[in-house]
Amino acid sequence: MLTSLFFLAVMFIGVPIGICLCLAGMFYIWDSGNPLLFQSFPMQMFGGVDSYGLIAIPLFILIGEIMNGGGITRRLVELSMAFIGSVKGGLAYVNILANALVSSIIGSATAQVAIMSQVMVPQMEKQGYDKTFAAGLTVYGGMLGPIIPPSVMFVVYSVLAQVAVGDMLIAGILPGILLTVLFFVLIALMGLVYEYPRSERRTLRQRARSVAVCSPTLLIPIVIVGSILSGLANPTEAAAVGAVASALVGRYVTKEFRFSQIPEMLVRSGIYSAIVLFLVAAAAVFSWILIFGKVPQATAAWVQTVAKDPVTFMLLSNVILLVIGTVIDGIPGLIMTVPILLPIATEVYGIDPRHFGVVVVVNLVLGLMSPPVGLSFFVAAAVTGAKPGKMFIVTLPFFLVCCVALVLLSIFPWLSLGLLK
Structure with missing residues (x-):
């Protein structure tokens, strides 16, 4: 109990979550009166990151850096426009489809929102969309980032849960498709009420040219996802090949990437990777303390008095996780729950x-x-100037659709496991 209060106290005064976890572990050892446990502290931290699968994290982050610097994002948006064509609300569909394509490369929601807000929101504004709606829609499109592989969050979960990284990445494909389809349906229904602008009309020849010019950028997600699904490579190897593929596409296809950019990109990727890996190491200590303190057993006893079957437990978990997710970022949330x-x-x-x-x-x-x-929403607001609160209200139907998707995923396991059978 004292350890929990100490953890909450240091977290609410603004101490970074990774350090909070380590301090809470030290406090528990001190409070337990067993100083010999301090000898296991560094071993637990090292054991948390002693995993081959974690090498995929810096590689996936590097892919996102190269893709953004190589102009690949804009080509994927152009390709989405060629596929969608001139329909009512066309750019809204393009926003979601382009985010789905970019998700198969970046794997981070906040990074994707920052990139796609710069690309999509100005285009949607020019065609007459409300800036707040355009920014909010981009936020929900960015939600696909940690779900459609590759996904840094799935890699971290795989290490925490001791399951195969490849299985978790594949398990995210059908949920990502489900969310994309539901977003499309919602845009179509909202188009019956709101007068969304039509996309710019393009001839068949113009579309064919866009597809021909932009299709090579699809090589990157095909290499990453295809090599994992086919069994030719594990996720770490696929990430390495994907990084090489993105560099080659950016240099020789889009011709916007320069090899001289690599050192700077490696530094940025290294900094972000170090933050993530430190959180994973701290999580190992946190898990060790929880097990030592028999917290999972006590929680299980309480949950069993409320949830009598797996579906009820999953729905209860949805509520708990959603509340935690509103105040804590994704990876720290994984580590805590x-x-x-x-x-x-x-x-x-x-x-x-x-x-x-x-x-x-x-x-x-x-x-x-x-x-x-x-x-x-705050990331999108920083890029576009739209108000975060207003963004949430304007795009509330998308939030409700996501809740429906969560219920479906909770009740029907095959929506996650269908490609693993």
């Missing part, structure tokens, strides 16, 4: 850890779009 809830899900209710992982990640990503924090 997975060590407690996963043993209950697998041992008490017999839920597949891969299915549970998809639901956890989607919940925490949706939390990035939810008050009172809504980090993704």
Whole structure:
């Protein structure tokens, strides 16, 4: 109890979450009166990052850096426009489709929102869309980033849950497609009420030219996802090949990437990777302390008095995770919840850890779009100048659709596991 209060106290005064986890671990050891546990502290931290699968994280981040610097994002947007054509609300569909394509390369919601807000919102404004709606829609499109592979959050979950990274990445494909389709349906329904502008009309020849020019950029997601699905490479190897492919496409196809940019990109990727990996190391200590303190067992006893079956447990977990996700970023949220809830899900209710992982990640990503924090809305606001609160209100139907998707994912495991059978 004292450790929990100490953890909350240091977190609410603004101490970074990774340091909070380490300090809470030290406080628990001190409070337990067993100083010999301090000898295991560094071993637990090292053990947390001693995983081959974690090498994929800096490689996925590097792919996003190269893609952004090589102009590949704009080509994917152009390709989406060629596919959608001149329809009512065309740029709204393009926004979601382009985000889905970019998601297969970047794998981070906030990074994707920052990139796509610069690309899509000005274009939508020029065609007559409200800036607030355009920015909010881009935020929900960015939600696909941590769901459609590659995904940094799925890699972290795989390490925490001790499941295959490749399985988790594949498990995110169908949920990503489900969300994309639901967003398309919602845009079509909202188009019956609101007068969305039509996309710029293009001839068949213009579309064919756009497809021919931009299609080579699809080589990157094909290499990454295809090599994993086919079994030719594991996720780490696929990430390495994807980084090379993105550099070659950016240099020789889009011709906007220069090899001289690599050192700067490596530094940025290294900094972000170090932050993520430190969180994972701190999570190992946190999990160790939770197990030592028998927290999962106590939580399981309480949950079993409320949830009598797996579906009820999943719906209860949705509520808990969504509340946590509204105030804590995705990876710290994983670190705080997975060590407690996963043993209950697998041992008490017999839920597949891969299915549970998809639901956890989607919940925490949706939390990035939810008050009172809504980090993704603030990222979009910083880029576009739109107001975060107004963005949430204008795009509230998309939030409700995401909640429907979460219920479906919770009730029907095959929506996550269908490609793994």
